[in-house]
């Protein structure tokens with residue numbers, strides 16, 4: 578998606594440790610017009626698929642998933658929580674995920690009443706790096722017996738391999754910008770065609 582690539586080039590910065598900082602428009606300050614265009618792009622890619630639910634993970638996927646849902650007939654958006662809470666009751670699907678930016682393991686939890694065997698799920702997230710977050714969400718879908726229809730990602734860092742592993746596993750991964758390489762010293766970013 579050219580619009581997203583241009584925003585990354587203009588406003589993104591490359592930090593040491595394979596971190597691309599795009600918090601001016603994607604995951605701190607949120608450009609909802611851009612999110613709307615991203616939702617439209619995923620709707621075009623996944624047209625013809627039955628989607629009953631969008632599943633994402635705290636925190637940065639939530640806003641993007643909610644705007645994207647408007648392009649999928651307003652299906653419910655469920656976000657996996659990364660902490661137990663007195664607000665979480667009833668039976669739960671749980672797994673653990675290593676957080677890329679927080680550099681520690683988190684529990685990942687969805688209440689059973691919000692994900693079930695009849696669901697056809699679109700997974701949405703802001704970033705795909707090593708694929709830990711997505712594999713966690715896939716595990717929860719497997720536990721629930723829900724079908725993963727596809728995966729919509731804003732920014733994939735292709736050089737970290739998570740996206741290609743998921744494609745090799747048979748998942749339809751639609752990443753709107755795939756960073757092929759980035760250099761923290763020069764700031765240069767190249768995209769996969």
Ligand SMILES: O=P(O)(O)OC[C@H]1O[C@H](OP(=O)(O)OP(=O)(O)O)[C@H](O)[C@@H]1O
Nearest residue numbers: 636637676677678705706707708709710
């Ligand atoms: O493919 P991976 O290696 O799993 O990296 C991608 C994940 O990393 C970020 O989550 P993180 O927990 O770092 O931050 P967040 O709480 O802002 O979403 C991002 O939002 C993805 O969920």
Ligand SMILES: O=c1[nH]c(=O)c2nc[nH]c2[nH]1
Nearest residue numbers: 595596597598677704706
């Ligand atoms: O803002 C972010 N930049 C990144 O490079 C990244 N990788 C995973 N999650 C990420 N979030």
